Amino acid sequence: MGSVEVATGVHERIEHLLADIVARRTEFARAAKGGMIVPVGALFTLSSPSNTASSHVHVGVPKAQRRRVYDNLAYFAPVLAVAAANSPWAAGKDFGLSYRMAQPGCLGPLRDDPEYRFQDLIISKRLGTIELRIFDPIPEIFRLREILDAVTSIAAFTGTLSFNSNEYNKERESWTIQGITPWIRSRWEELQLLYPFPMDLLENPLSDRLRKAATASSILDAYREAERIWREGTDVAPEHRPYSRLRLVTGLAGYYAVRLPFMAYKGYKEWYGKT
Structure with missing residues (x-):
């Protein structure tokens, strides 16, 4: 597996950001003719927490407000992460909701220092943004739109939520494997006061669809399904060639x-x- 990092421009409107993403996917799909594009957090045959891929969302916030908005986003990030999950297998076996999220590698439990790089959310030293690193790749545009809308609504909330990092770290041991836990459901209910995030996205993550494809047919068919979804909107058909x-x-x-x-x-x- 080789992860390719693609960065969008800076946008104030989500529709412009999504159009940018589709345009860059189209360019990449044309450039990657002959290869398979597998937009999952971790390849299903591997067990390697550092050999992963993800969707990072950067939120620009004035410096004086960064820590408050960071805590508010961290409060609800697990709900959105369950909806974004798509890495249900590891080492050729069913793992749970997301192997990449559950196994600390390029992300992990939150630390006292929000600028430490390898954790679920950080304050980026390079950009000065709040960076949500926890999400698996999100190939479905409709799902990505809902997650971005929720992130925007949380970031715009002017109040302060009672975030506890110890509670967060304890609960992530469960929901990264099980998905919807009582704690996740409770957080989802609270989120509805800020944004009407669809429960259907938590109940039917792409992780479940890919798990079913891998179980019923093969891992390769699960990869093909993920690639098919990723290519939607690009009008670039896959063109796989033998390994060279x-x-x-x-x-x-x-x-x-x-x-x-x-x-x-x-x-x-x-x-x-x-x-």
Whole structure:
């Protein structure tokens, strides 16, 4: 598995952001002809918490309000994360709601320092945004729209929620595997006061559909279903080609040669930048 990072521009309107996402998916689909695009948090045959992919949502907030909005977003983030889950298998076996979310690697339980990089939500040192890192990739545009609308409504809330990181970390041990727990359902009910987030998205995460496809047919068919969903709106049909070591080497070389300087700069800023 090789994750490809795609970043959108900065947007104030969700419809513009979604149009940007579809446009970039279209460009990527054309560039990736011959390969399979598998928009899941972790490949179903692996058990590797650091070899994952995700959807990160950045929220711009004035510095004076960042910690309050961070806590408010963290209060409801598990509800949205259940709806975003799509990584139900690991090491060729059914794992639960999301292997990637449950196994700390590039994310994990919240720490006292919100700027520490590898946790579910951070305050980005590089950008000064609140970054929700917990979501699995979200190929379904309708699902992504609801999650973004909810994030926007939570961020716009002017009150202060009684967030407790110890409670958050304890509960994440359950819902990352089970999905809808009594605690998640209670948080969802509270969320309705800020945004009418559909319970159907929690009851029917893409994780369940891909699990059924893998169980009833094969992991490859589950991947094909995820790719089919991701390609909706791009009008670019899949064009899979046999594996080629030459294309692998030249593709990696061409991809990283022009990006390594920025990747090094980005990594430095994310660890040592100032907010």
